[in-house]
Amino acid sequence: MENDTAMESGVDFRLTEEMKLLQQSVRDFAESEIKPHVMECDEEQKFPMEVVKKMAELGFLGATIPSELGGAGLNTTEFVIIMEEISRVDPSVGLTLAAHSGLCLQHVSMFADEAQRNRYVPDLATGRKIGSWCLTEPGSGSDSASMKAVAVLDGDVYVLNGTKTFITNGSYASTYVVMAKTDASKGNKGISAFIVEREMQGVSVGKKENKLGMRASDTVMMNFDGVRVPKRNLLGKEGEGFKQALAVLDSGRVGIAALAVGLAQGALDAAVKYAKERQAFGKTIGEFQGIQFKLADMANEIEAARLLTYRAAIAKSRGEEINLIAAQAKLFASEVAQRVATEAVQIHGGYGFIKDFPVEKFYRDVKILTIGEGTSEVQRMVIARNLLR
Ligand SMILES: Cc1cc2nc3c(=O)[nH]c(=O)nc-3n(C[C@H](O)[C@H](O)[C@H](O)COP(=O)(O)OP(=O)(O)OC[C@H]3O[C@@H](n4cnc5c(N)ncnc54)[C@H](O)[C@@H]3O)c2cc1C
The missing domain is CATH 1.20.140.10 (Butyryl-CoA Dehydrogenase, subunit A, domain 3)
Structure with a gap:
C-alpha cells in the first residue's frame, strides 16, 4: 500500500495542499522545459532526452517507487497528477513516461524477487536507465497470447528468440521486460516474463516507426536473436508472464x-x-x-x-x-x-x-x-x- 492522504481516506474530491503544490510545480516544469521544444521534436521525431533527464532529476520516472529504492515515494493519484500536467503540454512525453514507469518499472517492481528488485529498480526509478516493455508482436496485439517469441531453457540460461513491435522507448532503453513462450502447449499459461538487458548479445533495435502522432516518443521494433538470458532474470515463475x-x-x-x-x-x-x-x-x-x-x-x-x-x-x-x-x-x-x-x-x-x-x-x-x-x-x-x- 502506498502513502495514504486526506483525499484517499474517503469521498473527498479536493486535492491536498501537497498535491496542489505538486500540480503547480509539474505545470511550471512542463511550460518552461517541455513547451519550447514540442513542435521541433514532433516534426523531427526527436526523442527529448534532455527533458527525460530533467524529469529523472525531479523524481518523475520513479514517482511511485519507495525512496529507499530510488523513487519519489508518491501515491498513484500523485503519479496521475504528474502524467496529466506533462501530457497537457506534450502527450509524447507522457507516453514515454507511461512506457517507462507505468509498464516496465511497474512490472519489475510488482513481480521481481529481492535480488532482481535491488539490481534493476534503483536504476530505473532514478532514470539512470530507461525501460521498455515488450509484449506486442507483428502478428499479435489484442490477442497477445498468440505470440511467437520463445524462450527455451538451456542449463542456467533461457535462449530467447522473437521480434516485438511498436516498442515505446526501445532505442533508448537499457532494460526490457519481454514476454515469451516457455511452453507452447499451455497457451497463455505457457508465457513467461524476463528482464533483458540491452548489452546482452542478440538484442538489437529494428525499424523505427514513422508515426501520425506522439512523434517525439520512440517506437521501434525489437529483435531478440538467440539472447542468452540468465535464469535469475525470470520474473516470478515460468508460466506466470501473461x-x-x-x-x-x-x-x-x-x-x-x-x-x-x-x-x-x-x-x-x-x-x-x-x-x-x-x-x-x-x-x-x-x-x-x-x-x-x-x-x-x-x-x-x-x-x-x-x-x-x-x-x-x-x-x-x-x-x-x-x-x-x-x-x-x-x-x-x-x-x-x-x-x-x-x-x-x-x-x-x-x-x-x-x-x-x-x-x-x-x-x-x-x-x-x-x-x-x-x-x-x-x-x-x-x-x-x-x-x-
Ligand atoms: C505508438 C504505439 C506505441 C505502443 N507501445 C507499445 C509498447 O511499448 N509495448 C507493447 O508491447 N506494445 C505497444 N504498442 C502496441 C499496442 O498495444 C497494440 O497496437 C494494441 O494493443 C493493438 O494491437 P494491434 O495493433 O495488433 O491491433 P489488433 O489486435 O490487430 O486489432 C485490430 C482491430 O481489431 C479489433 N479487435 C481485435 N480483437 C477483437 C475482438 N475480440 N473483438 C472486437 N474487436 C477486436 C481491435 O480492437 C482493433 O480495432 C504500441 C502501439 C503503438 C501504435
Whole structure:
C-alpha cells in the first residue's frame, strides 16, 4: 500500500495542499522545459532526452517507487497528477513516461524477487536507465497470447528468440521486460516474463516507426536473436508472464487515462483561449452560444474523465482490484480526449488544421490513446467480462 492522504481516506474530491503544490510545480516544469521544444521534436521525431533527464532529476520516472529504492515515494493519484500536467503540454512525453514507469518499472517492481528488485529498480526509478516493455508482436496485439517469441531453457540460461513491435522507448532503453513462450502447449499459461538487458548479445533495435502522432516518443521494433538470458532474470515463475502482463496493463491503463485527461485539458485550454480572441461577425467567437455549448460539453466530459481516473488511482493506491475501474477510466478518458481534440480543432476553424496552433498536434496525438494498452474494443470486452461473470 502506498502513502495514504486526506483525499484517499474517503469521498473527498479536493486535492491536498501537497498535491496542489505538486500540480503547480509539474505545470511550471512542463511550460518552461517541455513547451519550447514540442513542435521541433514532433516534426523531427526527436526523442527529448534532455527533458527525460530533467524529469529523472525531479523524481518523475520513479514517482511511485519507495525512496529507499530510488523513487519519489508518491501515491498513484500523485503519479496521475504528474502524467496529466506533462501530457497537457506534450502527450509524447507522457507516453514515454507511461512506457517507462507505468509498464516496465511497474512490472519489475510488482513481480521481481529481492535480488532482481535491488539490481534493476534503483536504476530505473532514478532514470539512470530507461525501460521498455515488450509484449506486442507483428502478428499479435489484442490477442497477445498468440505470440511467437520463445524462450527455451538451456542449463542456467533461457535462449530467447522473437521480434516485438511498436516498442515505446526501445532505442533508448537499457532494460526490457519481454514476454515469451516457455511452453507452447499451455497457451497463455505457457508465457513467461524476463528482464533483458540491452548489452546482452542478440538484442538489437529494428525499424523505427514513422508515426501520425506522439512523434517525439520512440517506437521501434525489437529483435531478440538467440539472447542468452540468465535464469535469475525470470520474473516470478515460468508460466506466470501473461497473468503478470494483464496486471501490469490494469495498472498502466490508469496512467493512459491520466494522459488522456491531460491531453484533453490542453486542447480545451487552447480552445478557450482562441474563443476569446477570434473575431467573427463583429464579436469574439466565444460570444456565440454554439461555441459556448461546445466548450461546456468539453469541460464537463473532461471533469467526468478526471474523476473516474482519480477513482481508479485511489483504488490502486489502496491495493484494491482495479481490472474493471482501470478499463472504465482508460476507455472513457481516451474517448473523451478524442472528442475534445476534434472539437478543439473545429473551434479553431482553418487555423486548427495548421501546425502553428497546438490543437493540430493534440488531434494527431490523441488517436493512439484508443488503441495502445488495449483498444477501446478490448476495454469493452474487459468491462463486459466483469459485468457477466
Ligand atoms: C505508438 C504505439 C506505441 C505502443 N507501445 C507499445 C509498447 O511499448 N509495448 C507493447 O508491447 N506494445 C505497444 N504498442 C502496441 C499496442 O498495444 C497494440 O497496437 C494494441 O494493443 C493493438 O494491437 P494491434 O495493433 O495488433 O491491433 P489488433 O489486435 O490487430 O486489432 C485490430 C482491430 O481489431 C479489433 N479487435 C481485435 N480483437 C477483437 C475482438 N475480440 N473483438 C472486437 N474487436 C477486436 C481491435 O480492437 C482493433 O480495432 C504500441 C502501439 C503503438 C501504435
